[in-house]
Amino acid sequence: MNERTEAPSLSSTAQAYWEQRYRDHPRPWTGRPNAILARWVRSLTPGTTLDLGCSEGNSAVWLARQGWRVTGVVISATALERAARHAADTGVSACTSFEQHDLERSFPAGQFDLVYALYLQSPVAFPRDAVLRRAAGAVRPGGLLLVIEHASAPSWVRESKVEYPSAQEALGAIGLDLGGWDLVFLGTPERPVTEAASPDGQGGTIKDNIIVLRRRGR
Template sequence: MAATDEAERFWEERYQRSDRIWSGRVNPVMAEIVEPLKPGRVLDLGCGEGGDAVWLARQGWRVTGVDISATALERAAVHVAEAGVAERVTFERHDLATDFPEGEFDLVSAQFLQSPVDFPRDEVLRRAAGAVAVGGVLLIVEHGAAPPWSDHAHADFPTAQETFDVLRLDPARWTAERVDAPEREATGPDGHTGILTDNVIVARRTR
């Protein structure tokens, strides 16, 4: 089986195992960073069931949400319609390993764009940077460590600096506004709380 077929099958099966996988709430780290920005066009990579897309549209952004899973995108379309923001959101199905949406955006958001199946993540993140318009922002939030309740507790995760470095951004054209790894308390699926580490990378294209 080709890697791209394996990825599509994995995510389709994961979404089809449950009526809802994610909480439907916006990622709080993203909300904190994006709220002060002037709304424009945003590309939401790995949009899932549309929680971030709904929030972004409510803030005035015009959203292009992208995911590999048709099931996820169907649910996301329902959620934005129920929220009354469907006119501000477009969803596109892409396997980012082989296909990337066209255009430039004022914000490109990659929230936890990490996969247990084969995925050329470094290349995808560099393409994400290439989609940022002059004056725009690339925002990456990712797991810096496995959640305490995860089956992947001993897996290797990149540091925020390592992720920033793979972007290969030209310092004459980009400014790194934030590269760090804050911790936050969260509640796991079993109801127990734990401390999560999020890598946060914010880079602005200046020219």
């Protein structure tokens, strides 16, 4: 089932930016998922999942190896090809599909037991809150919406030029009617930085906003 579905007409500033980014900076294949995602899904019964912004497929392929049927979405054709290749090399082609979407313009069909967005933040214009509202609509009753986003610069950055919302502000910006959801977790934990090293090569910490919602009903 390792299908690649490419949208027929993707031409945008966002696509151009991310295509160039993936071509210039291939990310080493680790086979390891996002650690926060892994902690949240360990207690879940495998089902269907939607990975919004799946990059080169580390988390998507890991989930498939745990028994999930995964739809991964990414805007870059280069990242799409790498994710599909990693799934094939790992032997999970039958339970993964990867689709190319500019989420401002198109969105994968269906509903899922788990919908997650890992750092779905962009240096180019992107209607993130509207996309996350649509993502919430893709969660089937009883399913989980998981959003993880940067909430600070690394601790070695003394004067960040970016203003980060609190977890409560990030949740409010999505604009959901929370009457139909159970709030499982909302917080801003601190963790060691794993994405980059400081200028002097020392470690540091960074904060993430984590939003976990379960849709009511069965």
